[in-house]
Amino acid sequence: DTGVSQNPRHKITKRGQNVTFRCDPISEHNRLYWYRQTLGQGPEFLTYFQNEAQLEKSRLLSDRFSAERPKGSFSTLEIQRTEQGDSAMYLCASSLLENNSPLHFGNGTRLTVT
Amino acid sequence: DQQVKQNSPSLSVQEGRISILNCDYTNSMFDYFLWYKKYPAEGPTFLISISSIKDKNEDGRFTVFLNKSAKHLSLHIVPSQPGDSAVYFCAANQGGKLIFGQGTELSVKP
Numbered sequence: 001d002t003g004v005s006q007n008p009r010h011k012i013t014k015r016g017q018n019v020t021f022r023c024d025p026i027s028e029h030n031r032l033y034w035y036r037q038t039l040g041q042g043p044e045f046l047t048y049f050q051n052e053a054q055l056e057k058s059r060l061l062s063d064r065f066s067a068e069r070p071k072g073s074f075s076t077l078e079i080q081r082t083e084q085g086d087s088a089m090y091l092c093a094s095s096l097l098e099n100n101s102p103l104h105f106g107n108g109t110r111l112t113v114t
Numbered sequence: 115d116q117q118v119k120q121n122s123p124s125l126s127v128q129e130g131r132i133s134i135l136n137c138d139y140t141n142s143m144f145d146y147f148l149w150y151k152k153y154p155a156e157g158p159t160f161l162i163s164i165s166s167i168k169d170k171n172e173d174g175r176f177t178v179f180l181n182k183s184a185k186h187l188s189l190h191i192v193p194s195q196p197g198d199s200a201v202y203f204c205a206a207n208q209g210g211k212l213i214f215g216q217g218t219e220l221s222v223k224p
Contacts, residue, residue: 004157031210033211033212040216040217041217042118042120042205042214042215042216042217043158043212043214044214045211045213048210055210091157091158093157099146099210100146100163100165102148102160102163103160105150105157105158105159107155107156107157108157
């Protein structure tokens with residue numbers, strides 16, 4: 001069990017640039033989740049996949065955010081035209097398909113938009 | 115609208131004593147709850163969970179209590195150890211995704 005892997009660990013970008021993050025889940029996990037966490041808050045749900053299908057997307061998620069999981073394995077999260085308010089820790093998690101299976105989180109990608 | 119709330123941002127406890135972390139929720143449809151622990155620069159790690167058909171679940175030093183009528187759950191750690199110092203999040207399962215509280219930072223003093 002190699003755990004959930006996220007790359008890069010840190011990303012600094014200028015406002016207006018596009019960024020892309022990658023997540024490699026635990027290999028036997030069907031579900032993959034993206035969360036965002038800011039200082040003093042808990043992780044906030046963004047979107048999740050079951051295999052390659054995107055099943056739910058937060059209504060709070062801007063159209064500048066898009067996620068893919070093309071082959072049902074790794075996933076990418078892209079933010080277009082970044083804004084300073086996008087600065088946060090982006091967490092990926094994966095889980096088995098069974099109901100109430102706990103989510104296993106990666107160590108996150110910290111994004112700083114200057 | 116915060117559906118899961120942890121009203122204490124921080125808690126300080128002496129080593130060997132009990133730590134009690136509290137969590138409230140508003141949605142009576144939630145039927146499964148989890149606690150996660152987070153160290154700095156790491157992702158949250160699953161600690162313990164409880165189904166709404168139970169009112170208690172125990173795993174070693176960690177016990178979670180659920181009071182459905184009050185929509186309240188708590189995590190008890192006894193005895194507390196310095197290595198338990200971390201941020202603790204409670205979460206509720208909603209249709210396959212987790213809704214998290216804001217977290218409580220626990221500090222266990224030697």
